[in-house]
Amino acid sequence: MIIGIDIRMLARGTRSGIEEYTINLLSNMLKLDNGIQYKLFYNGYKKVGLDYDFLQLPNVELKEFKIPNRLLDFSFQYFGFPKVDKLLGGVDVLFSPHIFSVAVSEKCKVVTTFHDLSFENHKEFYSAAKNYWHFSMDPRKRARKSDKIIAVSQSTKEDLTRIYKIEEKKINVIYSGVNLASSIQHPASRISKIKKKYSLPENFILYLGTIEPRKNIIGIIRAFEELRKRQDRTSPMVKSIKLVIAGSKGWLYKDVFECARKSALIKDIIFIGFVEDKDKEFIYKLAKIFVYPSFYEGFGFPPLEAMQNGTPVITSNFSSLPEAVGDAVIMVNPYNIDELSLAMENLLRDEKLRKILIEKGYQQTKKFSWQQCAKETLKILKAVK
Numbered sequence: 001m002i003i004g005i006d007i008r009m010l011a012r013g014t015r016s017g018i019e020e021y022t023i024n025l026l027s028n029m030l031k032l033d034n035g036i037q038y039k040l041f042y043n044g045y046k047k048v049g050l051d052y053d054f055l056q057l058p059n060v061e062l063k064e065f066k067i068p069n070r071l072l073d074f075s076f077q078y079f080g081f082p083k084v085d086k087l088l089g090g091v092d093v094l095f096s097p098h099i100f101s102v103a104v105s106e107k108c109k110v111v112t113t114f115h116d117l118s119f120e121n122h123k124e125f126y127s128a129a130k131n132y133w134h135f136s137m138d139p140r141k142r143a144r145k146s147d148k149i150i151a152v153s154q155s156t157k158e159d160l161t162r163i164y165k166i167e168e169k170k171i172n173v174i175y176s177g178v179n180l181a182s183s184i185q186h187p188a189s190r191i192s193k194i195k196k197k198y199s200l201p202e203n204f205i206l207y208l209g210t211i212e213p214r215k216n217i218i219g220i221i222r223a224f225e226e227l228r229k230r231q232d233r234t235s236p237m238v239k240s241i242k243l244v245i246a247g248s249k250g251w252l253y254k255d256v257f258e259c260a261r262k263s264a265l266i267k268d269i270i271f272i273g274f275v276e277d278k279d280k281e282f283i284y285k286l287a288k289i290f291v292y293p294s295f296y297e298g299f300g301f302p303p304l305e306a307m308q309n310g311t312p313v314i315t316s317n318f319s320s321l322p323e324a325v326g327d328a329v330i331m332v333n334p335y336n337i338d339e340l341s342l343a344m345e346n347l348l349r350d351e352k353l354r355k356i357l358i359e360k361g362y363q364q365t366k367k368f369s370w371q372q373c374a375k376e377t378l379k380i381l382k383a384v385k
Helices: 017-029 069-079 128-137 139-145 154-163 188-197 217-229 236-240 254-262 277-286 301-308 321-325 337-349 351-365 370-383
Strands: 002-006 037-043 060-065 093-096 109-114 148-151 171-173 204-208 242-246 269-273 289-292 313-316 330-332
Touching: 017 370, 069 128, 093 370, 109 139, 128 139, 148 154, 148 370, 154 171, 188 277, 204 217, 204 277, 204 301, 217 236, 217 242, 217 254, 217 337, 236 337, 254 269, 277 301, 289 301, 289 337, 301 313, 301 321, 301 351, 313 321, 313 337, 321 330, 330 337, 337 351
Parallel strands: 002 037, 002 093, 037 060, 093 109, 109 148, 148 171, 204 242, 204 289, 242 269, 289 313, 313 330
Antiparallel strands: none
16 A cells, blocks of 8 residues: 655644644654555755654655645646646555645545644634635635545534534544653753753743744733732742743734733743754743643644643633643633633642642643554555555
8 A cells, every 4th residue: 555645844844733743643653554655745945854763764755846835736726736646656545634735636545634723713813824825725625525534633523514514424533642751850950951041030830832813822921910910919939930931933923022022021021932842841841830721722732741741731721622631730711811810820829739730631641642643543544545
């Protein structure tokens, strides 16, 4: 059996949720069955070089092309050409970990992963350019033409059936995994280097993710301000706590920085930018609390990563997040600033509650394995042939 995989999402070299999904899934799936040949479709006029262990497997072949992706997408949409399976030299199934446009021959089956339909539910969270990109990809058409759809959560499956009217039997829910936290006891000097590298304060509340409206970072800033106003009944920890916002800039990020700039607590709101993968576990472990009150998520990696690294979490009770985190966190209405602020205060003041959530968090993350995700995904790809 020959499986083609569209890996164009790796061309920019970024590591948002979809890139994380693709890299971790392929790292585990491509080595499961040596009898399957994989051909990876990697295209872009300008693209980064790839350096992943799975590219060295004997049953994996990287097929590189240099067609401008905008031109390619236009041709896919309006002419149904070129056929990706033909460009790859023939495949039985084409798997796309994202909703990019694609054209294939009639005999080639297609499996597509849908991470979320936030662009349908909340267009206001995206720039005009990003909304146009989603429109041009025509995800409704992509969903209907796919032979099978993988949804990363039950929430995403429900959106696909409700908004696109896709039959339930066509959609398989396969949860993503969580990268295992290191069990190594790192020396104090290593921790000190990380704190210095990112200019981290002694005590801080952490947000880590893309800086964009959907993540509700302005809500975090407002809740942090409310937390610090309650001086009459707060502990020394609360009075000294700072807010660290980590992550790359997404679309419509300027309002977040403007909100922080105008805050009376501007000196206590620290933006540290992009965090390298190898440093994430240290950032999580150093934080007193991790906050992620997103308005909408297809799955939600950061809360699970924080839980796995022993950091108590506050997150949203919307979309897929309750499904992912279970009862191992404090869940809040993301539109209720007071509720978010009080949750922060409770976690900072109540050491017993912190310990309970930390232990529950460890147990919850054991439910999400990249190995299991890989096995279930490969099973779908084999069955659709």
